[in-house]
Amino acid sequence: MAGFNMPQKPEPIWRESVSLPSFPALKESIKADVAIVGGGITGITAAYLLTQQNLKVVLLDANQILNGTTGHTTAKITAQHGLIYDELLSHFGLEKASLYYKAAEEAKQFIEHTVKENSIKCDFRNEDAYIYTNSSSYLKKLDTEKKAYDKLKIKGKLSDNMPLDLPIKGSLVMYNQAQFHPLKYLKALLEEAIKNQLTVYENTIAADIEFNKKTSIVTSDGHRITCKYIIAASHFPFHDSRSFYFARMYPERSYLVAGKQNEKFAGGMYINAESPTRSIRSANIDGKDMLLFGGENHKTGQGKSTMSHYEALQKFAKEFFEVEEIEYRWSAQDLTTLDKVPYIGPATKDNRTYLTATGFRKWGMTNGTIAGKILTDYITGTENPYFDLFTPSRFHADPAVKKFMEINADVAKHMIKGKLEFTQNNIDKLERDDATLARIDGKRVGVYKDKDEAIHMVDTTCTHLGCEVKWNSGDRTWDCPCHGSRFSYTGEVMEGPAKKPLTRIKANN
Incomplete structure (x- = not known):
């Protein structure tokens, strides 16, 4: 594409601007109160909270910490998860839809409080979040979503404009949301947890679980971590335990590019309502004001050439913004559950020691944070108001059955097509x-x-x-x-x- 210098290697913008510690691989069998598999936002948040309760906690990662989905995020801390609240009201009712919003808000408040309490320099900044559209057919959907905001007492406003100079026909703002540098924040949480005796192992693959008199993780090298509780915070649960998570979620990839801005940014965080998705936020990386452009999501392994998605985002950046050059490109994978609400809690009804957190649907900063809090409360016997909403064993006929059939019909089609x-x-x-x-x-x-x-x-x-x-x-x-x-x-x-x-x-x- 003329005038575009495509970065050769896909690397997220966050990693180069922070120095992360490294940890050894597990070389022996050990014991712990809690073993956490996955060094992303859920695993590190849970480790931070659990070690404050004087529990012996071990954190494992199959590769390096913060190199998975968390390290590839847009890092918006917001309860505005697309056009979701009218849908939640329709499928779950007022009480549960309200709990979903309150959980996301509590996650944002937890992050803000933790940043202040620990004086974490992670570029945390409050910003308003906007959903916008340039499609007449989506104006009614924005209006319906605003009515859902009103029912749930969410502070927002419909408008025919917004601070960002883009061609739009309408927007819906949710006030007082936030953004930050996710790796600077989580590095600080990790350091605090290590001070409280957290033990971390990298390049250690959790291969299986043994449920005997005591629960144990078995690594690919044959070592065991014997513990009272296991948290699977590895994006996709590493042990299915006959729960068929692969049939209850579907994976999507999305893409991001970032470049240095040449004009003052109007502030705010933005995402459009229609497809293809266009997500926009600013960031300051090593003193440089950068703009991040995300979107182009599609089901993993399907669709057109993946490089074309990067090129489409580059074209959008050049068309509407004063961006010098695209310096970073990367992609992320996200899982969506049957009813769009994450699975957080005991992985099965009949085993209460193996816990999981998955299906964050591109909103991992709030969902991952509240997951760490819910799982900590469960382990410490503390009542949590969100437990029933997110429990993985839930099943709702509407819309779960239809989505289940749709997902697995698509799987069957691609299995045959591939052969x-x-x-x-x-x-x-x-x-x-x-x-x-x-x-x-x-x-x-x-x-x-x-x-x-x-x-x-x-x-x-x-x-x-x-x-x-x-x-x-x-x-x-x-x-x-x-x-x-x-x-x-x-x-x-x-x-x-x-x-x-x-x-x-x-x-x-």
């Missing part, structure tokens, strides 16, 4: 930094040629339930269109529910 997909065997014509599908000895093989012309080949059958993965050109990964597992071009697991890597095929086969 029949066209492949070609002319690998010699493959360009550098590109990939193709081939048949080798009758087996469907994914072939990637790197920038040094080395060939990397993997069996494309997903190790979760056997769907065929697709090439993600924007992030150089193999993505499963059925349940969202993602693998590096050499086959390593990057996102669950898959636990095992793709089988590597020797290039001389």
Whole structure:
């Protein structure tokens, strides 16, 4: 695309501006009161709170802490989760819709209080949040959502304009929301938890759980963490425990680009109501005023070339904003539950020691924070008003049954389609930094040629339930269109529910 310098490597804006500590891998079997799997906002918030209760807490991450979904966020701290409140009122009623809003507001207040209490320098700033539209058909939806705000006593206002100079036909503001630098904030929480005797292990894969007289996590190296409670805060629950989470959620990818701004930003945080999504916020990174543009979401492993989504966001940035150059690009994966409300609490009805938090639907800063609070309260025996709303064992016929059938019909379609997909065997014509599908000895093989012309080949059958993965050109990964597992071009697991890597095929086969 003329006039655009696309960053070669997908890297989130947050990581370069903060120095994160590193931790060893677990090399022996240990004991703890609570073992947390996943070093993102839920895991670190829970560790911060639990260690204040003098509990022995261990935090594990399969890779490096804060390198998953939390490290790839837009970092909006808001209860404005798109056009959601009229829908919640329709499906859940006034009481539960009100609890959902109050949970998000409590999460925002917790973050703000924690920042002040610990003097955390994380660029926390209160901002109003806007949903806007340039579509006449969405004006009525904004009006309906404002009526839901009124019923729930949410402070907001409908208008035909907003501070940002974009072509719009209407907007809905939610006042006094916030934004911050997520890694600076969570690094501070982690340091406080470590002062309270938190133990952290990186590059340690939680492979299974043993439910005997005592509950234990079994790592991929065969070590055990014996504990009273396990928290699965690993984005997708690492142990399904016959709960079929892969059939009760669907994965979506979204994209972000960031560039230095040349004009004063009007303030506020923005997201449009229609598709494709356009999300906008500002940030100051190492003294530079930056603008972040997000959106272009689609179901993982499906749709057009992923690089085209980055290009669409770049075009939007150049068309409407004075942005010098796009310096960062990255993507994120999010899970949405059947009824759009996260699953937080005991993973199953019959086992109260294995807890989970998942399905945050792109709003992880508030949902992840309140999850840490709910799970801490559960472990310490403290009553929490949001427990029943978020419990993973809930089931509501409307809209859950329809969405369940829709998700799994889509899975079946892509499982069959992948097996029949066209492949070609002319690998010699493959360009550098590109990939193709081939048949080798009758087996469907994914072939990637790197920038040094080395060939990397993997069996494309997903190790979760056997769907065929697709090439993600924007992030150089193999993505499963059925349940969202993602693998590096050499086959390593990057996102669950898959636990095992793709089988590597020797290039001389």
